[in-house]
Amino acid sequence: MTSPLGLSTAKTRRVGILGLGNPASPPSGFIVELLTVLQELGWTEGENIAFERRHSQREEDMPTLAAELVAMPVELIIAETTGAAAAAKQATNAIPIVMVATADADQLGLIESLAHPGGNVTGLTNPNIELFPKRLQLLKEVVAGASRVAVLTDPNWPATGRVVQALQLAAPSLGVRIQEFPVRDPSQYEATFAAMIAADANALQFLGDARSGQDAVQLAELTIRHGLPAMNGYRPFVTAGGLMGHGVNFPDLYRRSAPYVDKVLRGIKPTDLPVERPAKYDFVLNRRAAQALGLTFPQTVLAQATEIIE
Helix, strand or coil: CECCCCCECCCCEEEEEEEECCCCCCCCHHHHHHHHHHHHCCCCECCCEEEEEEEECCHHHHHHHHHHHHHCCCCEEEECCHHHHHHHHHHCCCCCEEEEEEECCCCCCCCCCCCCCCCCEEEEEECHHHHHHHHHHHHHHHCCCCCEEEEEECCCCCCHHHHHHHHHHHHHHHCCEEEEEECCCHHHHHHHHHHHHHCCCCEEEECCCHHHHHCHHHHHHHHHHCCCCEEECCHHHHHCCCCEEEEECHHHHHHHHHHHHHHHHCCCCHHHCCCECCCCEEEEEEHHHHHHCCCCCCHHHHCCCCEEEC
8 A cells, every 4th residue: 555645554553541540451442443544544453453452450560561663663642641751751752652532732832832733743732731720620510519529539640730739720600619539549538539428529520630530430330339529530430329420522633633543654744733622522410310319410410411321
């Protein structure tokens, strides 16, 4: 096969995929979305492209896994998460990196700007910090009596500090106080939720880190069991029984990242590919969760929902 740029793609191209997840599990549904679009663009796994997948359930493992991909070497790294993108950028300034769902890449210094990314990083970035005051406002509208909002944080997620700062700035006008509860590993969830209840938290705000989506089912169950109304940035949290989810449409991000991979493999430099922001956002509500928590969604909130799960 010959590309539009006249470059041969007959050889098998080795591409790394780096992100948070269980390394023993099959590719996530999100990755399948990306691979499907790549196949439509002419890239078939086992024929002209091979993927080296590196996943871990801990953010702190990202630098080691990124270094493994660089040492192979791969021709391109698909960075699924903010931590993955930061680790890949730290590991190499030569191998192209395509971001899928990186939070605020420009503010974190991974790119120079959206229009002119510079360096070896391009793809899609999620304006996470801008979304959090809105998420906190929606949570307060639903849980009107909330005065203490717990924030489940991952100290190893690169955007943690900026996001918590955004929440702290928004909190006074909403009449709430923010308290961080750091978690480095899923094994700490039970103890952390018990600590939230002991601290009299009325509601819970998850950050936009990948773990909030990866562990959506477990986290949804914990919020209902502990009677803690929660806002997450991932739709799977709500479909698993959680109360609310407000954030980007991740399947769309994965689909839109595939053309970036295609273009880079065909010879276009990352610095010549402007970084894009999400085109679709979800605001999903779960009525059953609201009933279990003794809550009713106000009409002002219902009017903004893109999906209501009965």
